[in-house]
Amino acid sequence: MSQSVKQQLTSVALLVKSYAEAIDFYTDKLNFQIVQNIDMGEGQRFVQVSPANSQGCNLLLLKAGSEQQLAAVGNQAGGSVFLIIQTDDFWRDYQQMLAKGVVFDEQPREELYGTVVVFQDLYGNKLDLIEVK
Secondary structure, three states, X not given: OOOOOXXXXXXXXXXXXXXHHHHHHHHHHOOEEEEEEXXXXXXXXXXXXEEOOOOOOEEEEEEOOOHHHHHHOOXXXXXXXXXXXXXXXXXXXXXXXXXXXXXXXXXXXXXXXXXXXXXXXXXXXXXXEEEEO
């Protein structure tokens, strides 16, 4: 018999140009909370943010440090949706985000699986806001 291994996905890395502007966007515009913000020295930080009251995966903000990484900022998923944020109240969160100037790529739509809308982060990465039926 094989021994059971317990694993879980804890963080997804996101390349950013600036820790400060990324933290501001995710905490102010999307109401995320800072999970960790540790100075690692030499201009590097270990910054994790997560939706309020989330028990799931954190977003690890990584400051782009090379030309190749800088070129990938805003195109983390090659133009596809990079992250999906699931909510218990779509219209509450949509209205709050709209009021805070979040850029939406479309109007909210009803799908068989729930209510969804595509929006952009501060660099142009695409995200979904969804309330599952």
